[in-house]
Amino acid sequence: MGVVFERPKSLTQQKFHYCPGCHHGIIHRLVAEVLDELGLQDRTIAIASVGCSVFAYDYFDVDAIQAAHGRAPAVATGVKRSRPESIVFTYQGDGDLASIGAAEIIHAAARGENITVIFVNNAIYGMTGGQMAPTTLVGQETTTSPQGRNPKNAGYPIRMSEMLATLPGASYIARTSVHDPKHVRETKKAIKEAFQVQVEGKGFSLVEVLSACPTNWHMTPVESLEWIKNEMIAYYPLGKFKSAEEAK
Amino acid sequence: MAKVSFREELCKGCELCKQACPKGIIEMGSHINAMGYHPAQVTDMSKCIGCAFCAWMCPDVVITVEKEGKA
Ligand SMILES: Cc1ncc(C[n+]2csc(CCOP(=O)(O)OP(=O)(O)O)c2C)c(N)n1
Numbered sequence: 163m164g165v166v167f168e169r170p171k172s173l174t175q176q177k178f179h180y181c182p183g184c185h186h187g188i189i190h191r192l193v194a195e196v197l198d199e200l201g202l203q204d205r206t207i208a209i210a211s212v213g214c215s216v217f218a219y220d221y222f223d224v225d226a227i228q229a230a231h232g233r234a235p236a237v238a239t240g241v242k243r244s245r246p247e248s249i250v251f252t253y254q255g256d257g258d259l260a261s262i263g264a265a266e267i268i269h270a271a272a273r274g275e276n277i278t279v280i281f282v283n284n285a286i287y288g289m290t291g292g293q294m295a296p297t298t299l300v301g302q303e304t305t306t307s308p309q310g311r312n313p314k315n316a317g318y319p320i321r322m323s324e325m326l327a328t329l330p331g332a333s334y335i336a337r338t339s340v341h342d343p344k345h346v347r348e349t350k351k352a353i354k355e356a357f358q359v360q361v362e363g364k365g366f367s368l369v370e371v372l373s374a375c376p377t378n379w380h381m382t383p384v385e386s387l388e389w390i391k392n393e394m395i396a397y398y399p400l401g402k403f404k405s406a407e408e409a410k
Numbered sequence: 411m412a413k414v415s416f417r418e419e420l421c422k423g424c425e426l427c428k429q430a431c432p433k434g435i436i437e438m439g440s441h442i443n444a445m446g447y448h449p450a451q452v453t454d455m456s457k458c459i460g461c462a463f464c465a466w467m468c469p470d471v472v473i474t475v476e477k478e479g480k481a
């Protein structure tokens with residue numbers, strides 16, 4: 163019998179600290195599978211962010227830097243410009259990327275930095291205990307919107323992918339989900355395309371992955387899959403908003 | 411013929427593999443592992459088709475899948 167699925171080499175043997183059913187683990191694995199398949203492990207540098215994935219440097223078996231909250235795209239810019247032969251990616255949550263780091267991500271995309279961003283949107287600040295994020299859905303209950311997000315005082319959730327895709331500097335922007343095996347496959351394909359854009363020197367690439375935080379959503383992992391499918395995708399449509407061919 | 415194996419010590423009992431299995435052959439064990447979770451297991455391996463849907467969904471990289479006829 164031959165192996166059809168095993169742990170990718172670009173993951174260390176370290177056990178993930180994530181909660182049961184947290185999709186960070188699926189997304190880590192997909193990034194590692196892509197690095198394996200494209201043969202990039204030896205020349206990749208990961209930029210970890212602040213959030214539940216703060217220990218990403220322990221999980222990816224590549225060189226890594228842990229950036230200050232929201233600043234991963236700026237750190238990645240410096241690393242990539244000084245080591246253009248390296249493959250540089252950031253791994254950021256929605257609080258990190260869309261809130262405190264909004265300026266950094268917009269300007270890295272606007273400058274067309276040749277980096278790849280893995281953007282994990284779970285519509286909440288997971289690490290700090292489930293506060294409202296810029297991406298929290300209208301009506302979604304969080305510790306800081308116990309009555310549900312009210313757009314009258316909290317505004318509307320930001321569709322980062324659509325917004326970034328308006329920038330001429332952005333080359334590849336896609337939104338995917340990992341709520342079932344078919345979508346896991348599509349997410350892997352998008353992550354692969356994003357890294358290929360960087361390998362070919364074609365500029366800024368980002369994959370936004372809709373991701374479950376069962377703990378702070380107060381759902382079981384299986385219920386969380388349904389919530390992504392029925393609630394999140396309704397506001398955050400899946401698709402490719404920009405491909406390298408149509409960039410500029 | 412196909413075979414799935416679980417690194418039981420890594421399993422957090424989230425049931426995403428069970429939910430994904432098209433053959434309905436994954437169940438949670440009645441025992442608990444060192445982390446205190448009921449780990450996933452296969453009830454009837456002869457029904458496994460080696461699709462690896464379980465492994466694709468597993469957030470903790472617990473599962474390895476082998477299949478007859480694959481290099
Ligand atoms: C400068 C600074 N401000 C605030 C915090 C507190 N903080 C830690 S993680 C986090 C948000 C994490 O949310 P997200 O990026 O969505 O990641 P998740 O945990 O949901 O994956 C915040 C506000 C911090 N660590 N540093």
Ligand code: SF4
Nearest residue numbers: 180181184214288375
């Ligand atoms: S709090 Fe949420 S995002 Fe953080 S590890 Fe737990 S499930 Fe994952």
Ligand code: SF4
Nearest residue numbers: 431458459461462464
């Ligand atoms: S490989 Fe497919 S059939 Fe076999 S246990 Fe996993 S999901 Fe079920």
Ligand code: SF4
Nearest residue numbers: 421422424425427468
């Ligand atoms: S998906 Fe993985 S962690 Fe979750 S129950 Fe199945 S084997 Fe265990």
Ligand SMILES: [Mg+2]
Nearest residue numbers: 255256286288
């Ligand atoms: Mg988050």
